[in-house]
Amino acid sequence: MLMIPGPVQVHGRILRAMSRQMVGHRGKKFSEIMKYCVDGLKELFGTDGDVYIISGSGTAGLEAAIASFSGVKRITCVDNGKFGDRLGRIASRCTDTDVVRFEWGKPVDLEAVERSLAEGSEALAFVHNETSTAMLNPAKELAKLAKKYDCLVIMDAITSVGGDEVRMDEWGVDVAIVGSQKCLGIPPGLAAVAVSEKAWEYYSEKCPFYLDLAAYRKKSRDYQTPYTPAVSLFFALEEAIRMIKEEGLENRIRRHRILSKAVRAWAGEAGLELFPEPDEISSYSNTVTAIKLPEGVGDKDLRGTLLNEYGITVSGGQEHLKGKIFRIGNMGNVGKREIVTTLAAIEDVLSRFNACKPGLYAAFEVLREL
């Protein structure tokens, strides 16, 4: 049982969709599937703009977004976690880049971001839902600030689209990226990039060949891709979007919020400490929760035992957070049962170290809101 912030456990309907026989990627059938996926994704992104689907991981989507629109004099990247750091690394291969760094898990300071923008940036890139620290950054406020300086706004929404509220057009986000193996609930291997008309003013043909969004744009008119797409993952995406429509996007977001709220309520009751420290404009992530490992409990003690005894995988910390935190994802088609199972199993393991108190009742209470 995968309770990590992607790849997520995949629903049987979606797994079965993937076992369908291939169709030619230049034929009518594929175009129909692609149209259905693109239209569905537009709703999830909250945009009337274009959506391009790339065969590759979320990182491929990020690079496509940043490199294709790197015709900017300078880009400001906000880094308060591993994926913010990655934005900076990608951007610095393309154009003059200023990375505004904050301690991981600490909120973004808008004034510091503004100082960077004021120094001549033409674009701002930030991560919406930072999974490495389980914090939700203030997308609306960051986009508003960027617009003050007439900057292009690029948002890594890899782990929020389909599980949390994303309103690109309303917020003033020009480019946003989602990954398939997160809140959409399908296996990894696809990324989608939503693009406003304005972004094309900054198009740079010096971007990588495979990730050149101009090629995707050209083919998208016929609902095709420039290079052979991962057809079976499109079958999965089609089924996933069908399931999202059945559930209703609002209900889906509400479910994600309640599930993560239940995890946080449990942690509080169990005497465990949450890792991120959101301020009034940021908040805890609604799709993943990061909790400090109690003193005296090693990463293997917890995660190793969970896997060996319960067959449950939760994530550890990344980079310098290795051995310091663990993370529970609640993305995609996860429900009450999976959350309760995971929390109970963690309690079983931590209680052997006298490292937690009973907290399940706090989770039950929240989960009744579902």
Next chain:
Amino acid sequence: MLMIPGPVQVHGRILRAMSRQMVGHRGKKFSEIMKYCVDGLKELFGTDGDVYIISGSGTAGLEAAIASFSGVKRITCVDNGKFGDRLGRIASRCTDTDVVRFEWGKPVDLEAVERSLAEGSEALAFVHNETSTAMLNPAKELAKLAKKYDCLVIMDAITSVGGDEVRMDEWGVDVAIVGSQKCLGIPPGLAAVAVSEKAWEYYSEKCPFYLDLAAYRKKSRDYQTPYTPAVSLFFALEEAIRMIKEEGLENRIRRHRILSKAVRAWAGEAGLELFPEPDEISSYSNTVTAIKLPEGVGDKDLRGTLLNEYGITVSGGQEHLKGKIFRIGNMGNVGKREIVTTLAAIEDVLSRFNACKPGLYAAFEVLREL
């Protein structure tokens, strides 16, 4: 029924493998699968070097190969078809590029290639099996020539590995690329790049972030990937390699050769003209056959009717060959039945235009060699 040069019809065993539940991509189970795939691919590439698996199309693999090793002063690209042309387009985004052009379907002139190499190239890139024209280029001879000038040799083997003979180490090829949806017989979405030690002398960190093979190399020591891999396609690849081992690589290559020979024999008997004009060092492709559309028969007349009446998809021509040729793939796990079905159906359609003679018996005779 897909009889195109990729994506190919996928065997039921492989489709079923893809419907397995996700595993974490940082766990032991995934690493075991990846090790099995990498070891299997090394055999198919004919190399003791490293093999990196990228989530993306064959084009992503090509760009990873060319861009990562673009620390060369100049690269010569051989173009006698659409994919040769693509090599040149990718290379010219990375470094000084000289494209040696030949008419599509015409053989490579080694002297012309040598003249380009002699002008200071440090790398040679060419397509082994050019699917746009169905011609097999002289890999051994080209690699030998490149070595004379101490050039790095990059070979697009996207549609030959797993279906035709590829012996990287023996031929002196430093870097080669395969795509998943061709002779390996799995759905599209993975590419693998085989890399010799020598290639790293020309490593350039100015390559794209997602396709930077140094990141893949670093993670490959633990049989992991730098970015979330398309897990379900790895399940497919594992099963495909298992099937290749069961059949035996030699038998598999022999099967591909006999199937394509049968198509050519049929075409000859039916009075149809093959498109490519190989010389003594090149040859007809063993994995795809390109045939000129008889006069008075349009692309839709043939391919449209085949699809509507028989549910069979064959490929048309690409770029300026649109409406001039059609192409029949025999890649992956295709057998005698699929070939005979396809040829019979084509005969049915073409004979309505008085555009062919009965040719099936010529195919039967060749197919008895299987």
